[in-house]
Amino acid sequence: MASHGVPRTAAAAVRSEEARQKELHQIEAYKELVELVNTKIAERQYTLEVLASVTTLLNQNPEYYTIWNHRRRILGALMQTPATKGEGSGGEDLLLDDLQLTFSLLRKYPKCYWIWNHRNWILRTAEKSTDLDRAHHLWSGELQLVGKMLQADSRNFHAWDYRRFVVAQLERLDSSRISASEQVDPTVVKWLESEFEYTTKMIKTNLSNFSAWHNRGRIIPLLLSRQGADDRTRRHLLDEELKLISTAINTDPFDQSIWYYHQYLMSTISPGCPQHRRIALDLTNHDRQKYYEHEMEYINEILEDETDCKWIYEGLLDLAASYLEVDGGTKAFTTRDMRSWLEQLERLDPLRCGRWRDLRQKLNI
Amino acid sequence: MPTELRLHVDQHVRYIQSLDTRKGELEYWLTEHLRLNGLYWGLTALHLLGHGDALPRHEVLDFVFSCMHDNGGFGAAPGHDAHMLYTVSAVQILATLDAFDELEARVSGGRQEIGQYIAALQDLETGTFAGDEWGETDTRFLYGAFNALSLMGLLHMVDVDKAVAHVQRCANFDGGYGTSPGAESHSGQIFTCLGALTIAGRLDGVDQDKLGAWLSERQLKNGGLNGRPEKKEDVCYSWWVMSSLAMLNKLHWIDGTKLATFILQCQDPELGGLADRPGDMVDVFHTVFGIAGLSLLKYPGLEEVDPV
Numbered sequence: 001m002a003s004h005g006v007p008r009t010a011a012a013a014v015r016s017e018e019a020r021q022k023e024l025h026q027i028e029a030y031k032e033l034v035e036l037v038n039t040k041i042a043e044r045q046y047t048l049e050v051l052a053s054v055t056t057l058l059n060q061n062p063e064y065y066t067i068w069n070h071r072r073r074i075l076g077a078l079m080q081t082p083a084t085k086g087e088g089s090g091g092e093d094l095l096l097d098d099l100q101l102t103f104s105l106l107r108k109y110p111k112c113y114w115i116w117n118h119r120n121w122i123l124r125t126a127e128k129s130t131d132l133d134r135a136h137h138l139w140s141g142e143l144q145l146v147g148k149m150l151q152a153d154s155r156n157f158h159a160w161d162y163r164r165f166v167v168a169q170l171e172r173l174d175s176s177r178i179s180a181s182e183q184v185d186p187t188v189v190k191w192l193e194s195e196f197e198y199t200t201k202m203i204k205t206n207l208s209n210f211s212a213w214h215n216r217g218r219i220i221p222l223l224l225s226r227q228g229a230d231d232r233t234r235r236h237l238l239d240e241e242l243k244l245i246s247t248a249i250n251t252d253p254f255d256q257s258i259w260y261y262h263q264y265l266m267s268t269i270s271p272g273c274p275q276h277r278r279i280a281l282d283l284t285n286h287d288r289q290k291y292y293e294h295e296m297e298y299i300n301e302i303l304e305d306e307t308d309c310k311w312i313y314e315g316l317l318d319l320a321a322s323y324l325e326v327d328g329g330t331k332a333f334t335t336r337d338m339r340s341w342l343e344q345l346e347r348l349d350p351l352r353c354g355r356w357r358d359l360r361q362k363l364n365i
Numbered sequence: 366m367p368t369e370l371r372l373h374v375d376q377h378v379r380y381i382q383s384l385d386t387r388k389g390e391l392e393y394w395l396t397e398h399l400r401l402n403g404l405y406w407g408l409t410a411l412h413l414l415g416h417g418d419a420l421p422r423h424e425v426l427d428f429v430f431s432c433m434h435d436n437g438g439f440g441a442a443p444g445h446d447a448h449m450l451y452t453v454s455a456v457q458i459l460a461t462l463d464a465f466d467e468l469e470a471r472v473s474g475g476r477q478e479i480g481q482y483i484a485a486l487q488d489l490e491t492g493t494f495a496g497d498e499w500g501e502t503d504t505r506f507l508y509g510a511f512n513a514l515s516l517m518g519l520l521h522m523v524d525v526d527k528a529v530a531h532v533q534r535c536a537n538f539d540g541g542y543g544t545s546p547g548a549e550s551h552s553g554q555i556f557t558c559l560g561a562l563t564i565a566g567r568l569d570g571v572d573q574d575k576l577g578a579w580l581s582e583r584q585l586k587n588g589g590l591n592g593r594p595e596k597k598e599d600v601c602y603s604w605w606v607m608s609s610l611a612m613l614n615k616l617h618w619i620d621g622t623k624l625a626t627f628i629l630q631c632q633d634p635e636l637g638g639l640a641d642r643p644g645d646m647v648d649v650f651h652t653v654f655g656i657a658g659l660s661l662l663k664y665p666g667l668e669e670v671d672p673v
Contacts, residue, residue, distance in 0.1 A: 003640075003641070003645070003646045003648050004599070004641050004645075005641065005642070005645060006645055006646040007644060007645060007646070008633060008640065008644055008645055008646050008647070009644075020389070023389070023390065023391050024389065026391050027388075027389070027390075027391050027394055030391065030394055030395070031394060034394075038444060060395075061395050061398075063395075063396075063398050063399075064397070064398050065398055065441075065445075065446065065448065066398070066440065066441075066444070066445045066446040069446050069497075069499065072499065113501070117499070117501045120501075121499065121500075155593070155596065157543075157544070157548070157549055157551060157593075160548070160549060161543075161544055161545065161548050164547055164548070208594075208595045209595075210549070210593065210594045210595060211549055211593075214537070214549040214550075215549075217538065218547050255595065256582060256594040256595055257594050257595050260539055260594060263538070263539065264538045264539070267538045268538075277538070350620070351584050351586075351619060351620040351623065352581050352582075352584070352618055352619065352620075353620075354615075354617035354618050354619075355577070355578065355581050355615070355617075355618040358615075358618075362574075
């Protein structure tokens with residue numbers, strides 16, 4: 001009912017009588033299977049046989065959420081009863097089968113909420129009936145699955161959401177092993193460190209991957225605070241990130257993702273940034289000015305070669321506004337500069353002329 | 366706008382009317398899990414087109430009531446489990462058809478029952494909402510709960526402050542919102558979060574300039590809107606992005622004429638309906654959100670839509 005990217009001509013072609021008959025048969029077979037599963041469930045026949053029919057049905061239609069609910073009803077019942085000989089499926093085996101099923105379905109339907117949701121349920125359920133080491137093994141296996149999903153589509157937000165969830169579970173398992181008295185917690189930090197590295201890898205593969213930039217910005221303050229990082233370490237990381245983004249801007253100043261990460265870094269410097277989102281904690285307004293000046297300086301250099309890139313002018317205007325927030329005396333630029341950047345925005349980006357008009361009024365220039 | 370481009374109202378009305386006559390297509394059966402949503406989308410599109418009576422009222426209501434469960438929730442179709450997503454569509458249809466009295470006539474205390482079903486899905490610790498008893502949480506469900514409860518005048522049944530606090534925890538540096546705290550900003554999710562905050566009268570915590578700027582950058586050169594940075598355009602964002610901009614009073618931050626042209630290009634001029642992009646297969650989901658986008662752009666002849 002919501003189709004994406006399917007060309008109209010192919011689908012609207014007139015069907016031959018043969019094709020029509022074939023479709024009617026498919027419909028009959030499908031409706032029979034639906035009827036069978038729903039009847040058996042209504043009779044509470046929570047058996048391996050019905051589970052197999054459910055599998056067939058879900059392979060045909062993974063969006064049918066009620067059938068996923070039925071599947072969990074059956075699994076719940078089967079796990080309560082001890083495995084009988086002949087059938088031989090222990091609770092964990094059943095759940096492992098479902099990991100396989102959801103994996104193959106996710107490869108085909110990577111954006112189907114219900115499949116991701118079921119996988120999440122399998123893991124949570126499996127954890128309840130196993131020991132800590134085994135639970136750890138199961139959850140860390142999920143990182144490989146997500147890795148494969150993100151390899152296929154590096155922007156899939158279901159996969160990124162699930163990745164964050166999995167890491168949170170691994171941190172929870174690890175911290176339950178560690179005594180509460182310890183200040184810095186090396187194993188818990190380990191996950192965030194490797195996630196940080198993962199974003200580096202993803203960004204290096206594709207600078208436009210804002211999902212990776214987003215996750216990086218989310219991880220940094222968490223990581224620093226868990227590490228108990230001192231002021232020097234924090235400043236060092238901020239400077240490294242600024243270096244990284246300036247290289248990226250130099251590489252492709254027309255890419256939105258890169259400028260949003262630049263905005264993110266600038267937002268952590270702003271005096272209005274909440275403590276828990278800051279990278280450096282000891283910035284004075286003088287430091288802030290220095291940062292803003294430095295950014296403006298190299299962005300102005302890029303401007304010399306790229307006079308038609310609107311993001312440059314927007315970046316400069318943002319920096320100017322931030323600069324004015326911490327210092328009234330404009331030393332790094334003039335009102336005239338600001339006016340000319342705004343004029344360039346109006347020239348290069350007429351789609352958003354209403355926004356530039358409002359901005360002119362707000363800046364009062 | 367090129368003069369040959371216009372809204373094919375009659376074709377769209379016929380397309381929506383035809384949706385329930387497609388039982389000879391496998392797709393009809395494979396999409397049964399969306400039936401109640403589809404009905405709401407179709408009905409809304411018809412109302413915006415000024416043909417609200419093009420679907421038989423009585424049959425629509427019969428179908429809606431046949432999806433109701435004893436616990437007050439609704440499934441996608443008869444025999445499908447209750448879920449927030451369909452409960453919201455049911456309430457929206459009842460509100461559109463002004464049919465809450467009929468609800469009470471058929472199910473005494475029905476409004477209250479629906480309210481209780483929704484309220485029970487709130488997580489009292491975090492303030493967010495689950496979709497059903499299986500526990501998946503998402504800001505989509507929180508918005509749905511607020512929307513349905515406010516339509517029934519029952520918002521007091523839930524902890525609004527806690528839910529608002531949860532939405533605020535989903536805010537990102539770019540002013541946008543994601544599915545949950547820490548998730549990337551996404552236009553669809555921004556609509557749900559802004560919608561919830563608007564219903565609660567709590568737009569105060571929103572970084573309106575930053576979010577408005579981010580939303581305006583969703584417009585691409587071809588006039589269409591995308592859902593996140595560096596992604597492709599899609600007609601459905603004409604609704605998610607535009608309604609969000611409308612809630613911020615910043616509709617003028619994008620080029621409306623270019624967007625209208627893009628939406629009109631996504632029509633199937635012969636058989637009716639709108640697709641995600643020009644030349645693609647149409648469906649009722651893109652049809653309603655395209656038309657609703659045009660309505661926000663004050664396209665002539667369309668009824669005005671409420672952005673929330």
